[in-house]
Amino acid sequence: MAIIDIKIPTPGESITHVELYRWLVEDGAIVKKGTEIAELESEKATLTLVADEAGKISHKATEGSLLEVGSVACTIDTSFQPDAAETPDETVKKEPSAQEQTKVDTSPQPEIPAYEEKSSPQVQDNSSTFEKVKITPLAKKMMQENGLSIEDVINGLRRLKASDIEAAMDDSTMAPGVRKTATRDYKTERMSSLRRKLSERLVSVKNETAMLTTFNEVNMKAILDLRKKYQDQFVEKHGIKLGLMSFFMKASSIALLEYPNVNSSIEGENMIFYNYTDISVAVSTPKGLMVPVVRNVESLSLAEIEKQVASLSEKARKGKLSIPEMSGGTFTITNGGIFGSMMSTPIINPPQSAILGMHNILERPVAIEGQVAIRPMMYVALSYDHRVIDGKDSVGFLVRVKKLLENPVDMLFGESSGERALLEL
Structure with missing residues (x-):
């Protein structure tokens, strides 16, 4: 032993x-x-x-x-x-x-007897308690539809109304829009270490940075058309679907190298500028927000980015991420659009100096060459530390990202092989 x-x-x-x-x-x-x-x-x-x-x-x-x-x-x-x-x-x-x-009554509930319609408006019952009860036609119909008896609905002797029937029906028999049964139940749950630390970091960012947010909008038609046109071939060759995140990460990587202040951090009295782009991707998990890092995005293809994001996101949701996989990012992208967010101001992930927020894609009327057209539009937001990044750089960075997304082939830096080269087909 x-x-x-x-x-x-x-x-x-x-x-x-x-x-x-x-x-x-x-x-x-x-x-x-x-x-x-x-x-x-x-x-x-x-x-x-x-x-x-x-x-x-x-x-x-x-x-x-x-x-x-x-x-x-x-x-x-x-x-x-x-x-x-x-x-x-x-x-x-x-x-x-x-x-x-949850603190609820889980004891077995008595079976509800079916309501039998009487020919007379005066309802008869085995017990003399309900002999004089009268029911309105609407209430009688609702009782029949929901399998309720007088005993289920009434406590005392009075004329039944539609509101009485609605109040008696539990959640399983209620029609949509009808009032729910009132409850005062609640439960208390201790915050995990991860969520407590996240709370501290969020408060610290608000208190210790000069955070501002600038907004723009992106016409997503070119990317959506590209995905629709080549999705099947992309999956067949690379074994993964072509999503939106890879486009945003690739465009951000290009813009980060063009605007080095956005790809920097403060350390004491010094500023550190990075010649590479390690982009953190915010992933929502049951235990809180996690931000795994995709390394050297500037050197990765769209397929390689998609595979790494999928792998890291799966690890995050299963709680399998290691410390190295979440350390060292130079910039963060968060996608509130998957939850339906139209616009938000994301909070910087320290010690980084900026974070890009993606949002929901909605068809909206826009002016194109003097004509009103319907296009799939997305609002994008860049929150940045004004101590490091000036307004000119923040706006310029976001405009550059917008232009790259609206003309995705430009991510190839002028190569002439077009869309198929971008997707490595």
Whole structure:
């Protein structure tokens, strides 16, 4: 028999403690080697604790505990071995259901008896309590449609109205637009380390930068037409769909090298200018916003950008991003358009000096060569630190991005091979 200690790994430099966010297996569960047994959160990323050997798990810390790097989170007794027929899912801790998480009455509800229409307007009932109850025609019709009896609707002796029927119907029988059953339920949930750190950073940015936002709009017709024309060929050759993010990242990369102040940061009394473009992509996850970095975008094709963004986004949503994958960006792009946002002022991701916000694409009337035409338009926003970036550079950068997006072949710097060369077809 051997008892193995499972210790807290180091998530990265300067991080000495992590929070045990949740156990993925029950205390006493017998797991296989390589099973994920717990989720850990640092101020920068989510980590997974893995069983080094097969055996019986013994928890040494509780969920929500702040643990020092190198400390023991649990032990594994290797004298216990999982059944060969047992699937990994059988040892995994079950998530509480929605009913268990909220404070609601989950007791079985009595079956509602069907309403039987009476020939007489005066309703008869087995109990003398409802002998004198009268029902309006509209109320009677609603009761029939929703399978309600008098007992379901009334508490006391009075004439039933349509509003009585509406109030009696629960959420499962209510028609759209009808009032919902009132409730005062709520639940309290502790903020994760990641979200607490994000909160601190957002407040810090607002307090420590001279942040301004400039706006413009982009006619997306050229890009949408390009995607529609070549999407099938692009997928066939590169194995991934051609999205919008790669165009925005490529256009931003070109503009960043032309406007070096936008691709810079402040360090003490010095400004650092980068000759490369490492672009962070904001990804919304259940645990908060994460910003993985795509390195050297200036040297990548659209297909390579799409593949890296897809891979990093999937890792972010699964909580598998490492610290290096989120460190060192020189510029950030965030896409609120996927949630339907028409316009917003994104907050800078420090120590970067600027962030580009994409928004929803809507068909709007625009003036083109003196004529009104309907075009797919997107508002774009550039939030920037005015300590580093002047108005001329911020506006010039955004205009350059706009022109590149409206004429995507220009991203090839004058190469004559046209659209097909841009997509590497």
